[in-house]
Amino acid sequence: MPLVENVRSKLRQAQHTIGEFIYGATTFEWVDGIHKERGEVERLFALITFGDILGIPILPPYYTLRLLPFVVPAMDRWKRSLLRERDMTDLAELFEGIH
Numbered sequence: 001m002p003l004v005e006n007v008r009s010k011l012r013q014a015q016h017t018i019g020e021f022i023y024g025a026t027t028f029e030w031v032d033g034i035h036k037e038r039g040e041v042e043r044l045f046a047l048i049t050f051g052d053i054l055g056i057p058i059l060p061p062y063y064t065l066r067l068l069p070f071v072v073p074a075m076d077r078w079k080r081s082l083l084r085e086r087d088m089t090d091l092a093e094l095f096e097g098i099h
Contacts, residue, residue, distance in 0.1 A: 046078040
């Protein structure tokens with residue numbers, strides 16, 4: 001019995017490894033791009049709704065207060081992403097014609 005369980009364990013491990021390899025070779029870049037795009041949209045949403053904290057009033061305070069319960073969970077991530085040190089290569093994709 002231990003031999004059969006050992007073989008099953010090795011087969012599961014090989015199946016997992018092959019699945020991870022196929023995922024990395026086919027869809028990883030798409031998923032990574034989607035996560036980056038979602039982060040950008042969340043940061044832009046927070047900037048639009050709470051830009052008055054930074055001195056950029058875009059929305060009236062009434063709408064900001066209505067959206068407050070939805071944004072509070074993401075405030076720590078937003079502050080961290082604004083304060084994160086950036087490299088010029090992070091901004092290269094924002095310039096037109098640079099790929």
